[in-house]
Amino acid sequence: MSWWQALFMGLLQGATELFPVSSLGHAVLVPSLLHWAFKQSDPSFVPFLTLLHLGTATALLVLYWRQWIQIIRAFFTAAVRGRIATDDERLAMLLMVGTLPAAILGVYFENRIKGFFASPYEAAGFLIANGLLMLGFEVLRRRAERREAASAQTRAEVEERFTDAAHISFLAAVIVGACQALAFLPGISRSGVTIGGGLVAGLRHEEAARFSFLLATPTILGAGILEVPQLFSGSVPLATYVGAAVLAGLAAYASARFLLRYFRSGRLDPYGWYCVAAGLISFALLHFGL
Amino acid sequence: MSIGLVVVAVVCFVLAVLYGLGVLQIAVSDPHSPHHYTHMILFIVLGVAALIGANFTRQKAV
Numbered sequence: 140m141s142w143w144q145a146l147f148m149g150l151l152q153g154a155t156e157l158f159p160v161s162s163l164g165h166a167v168l169v170p171s172l173l174h175w176a177f178k179q180s181d182p183s184f185v186p187f188l189t190l191l192h193l194g195t196a197t198a199l200l201v202l203y204w205r206q207w208i209q210i211i212r213a214f215f216t217a218a219v220r221g222r223i224a225t226d227d228e229r230l231a232m233l234l235m236v237g238t239l240p241a242a243i244l245g246v247y248f249e250n251r252i253k254g255f256f257a258s259p260y261e262a263a264g265f266l267i268a269n270g271l272l273m274l275g276f277e278v279l280r281r282r283a284e285r286r287e288a289a290s291a292q293t294r295a296e297v298e299e300r301f302t303d304a305a306h307i308s309f310l311a312a313v314i315v316g317a318c319q320a321l322a323f324l325p326g327i328s329r330s331g332v333t334i335g336g337g338l339v340a341g342l343r344h345e346e347a348a349r350f351s352f353l354l355a356t357p358t359i360l361g362a363g364i365l366e367v368p369q370l371f372s373g374s375v376p377l378a379t380y381v382g383a384a385v386l387a388g389l390a391a392y393a394s395a396r397f398l399l400r401y402f403r404s405g406r407l408d409p410y411g412w413y414c415v416a417a418g419l420i421s422f423a424l425l426h427f428g429l
Numbered sequence: 430m431s432i433g434l435v436v437v438a439v440v441c442f443v444l445a446v447l448y449g450l451g452v453l454q455i456a457v458s459d460p461h462s463p464h465h466y467t468h469m470i471l472f473i474v475l476g477v478a479a480l481i482g483a484n485f486t487r488q489k490a491v
Binding site: 218219221222235236239242243246247365 | 456467470474478481484485
């Protein structure tokens with residue numbers, strides 16, 4: 140991978156990681172469609188992507204640093220006391236139970252999941268599936284809105300009928316957390332399935348995005364810290380890769396700010412349609428070798 | 430419930446040690462590796478989570 144390709148990948152990953160369009164899917168598909176020489180099956184590719192994820196996780200930490208201090212403090216307070224007394228403590232515990240399923244599934248299915256990284260066809264297929272999932276989540280949400288907020292006049296009023304991140308059930312947090320594991324498949328978006336899961340669990344769109352971003356941080360950081368040592372095992376252009384990670388972080392920060400504003404009134408549908416279209420076009424391009 | 434979670438925590442810590450020493454080779458990516466630190470860390474985290482769960486479910490003095 141040349142230096143400019145690495146930087147491009149960094150920008151692409153950072154820009155697509157938090158949008159519900161699967162950064163991994165794009166990272167597998169785009170190089171194949173552009174006929175770049177490097178292979179996704181290369182042993183350094185997954186650690187490279189992981190380093191980019193670390194850039195993204197850093198951006199999320201910067202974005203939510205005040206909240207993370209409160210959450211960590213609340214976590215230890217509640218853990219020692221053995222009782223939840225505040226919203227911050229409840230959110231901290233929700234994040235813990237939401238992170239564990241992804242950690243278990245990640246550790247035990249790591250190898251099988253990595254097998255998918257080599258195939259852009261599978262990434263295109265999963266991208267279509269991701270798009271259909273996003274559209275499906277919004278269909279379920281619209282049904283809930285008709286049920287819960289039939290008298291509401293505006294989008295803001297409709298959203299107000301739903302809850303915030305600290306008030307979903309623990310079972311919902313476990314299910315949303317387990318959904319994160321789907322994102323190990325290139326083409327399935329971590330933020331997409333967790334935002335969608337949050338919507339089905341009754342969160343407002345903006346809160347679903349916030350919960351998704353908070354949930355992603357320990358998962359991405361954990362996976363990154365475990366994978367990064369592999370970067371030092373071979374002849375890896377570390378300076379270029381770190382530059383790419385910085386670009387990924389900057390792009391992710393801008394994306395997160397945009398999405399939090401977007402989801403005050405926006406929905407997942409445009410991203411769902413984009414994923415279906417991008418997957419179908421990728422299939423066609425790959426099939427005809429264009 | 431509380432005692433059950435403490436037992437789960439102890440089992441998790443034992444599994445963490447066994448994975449760390451390389452004695453346990455269940456569902457590992459490289460069976461030839463002498464240590465499986467990823468699995469070890471996972472089971473330590475699960476053990477701590479089980480202890481927190483035990484603390485939440487124990488009967489508290491009012």
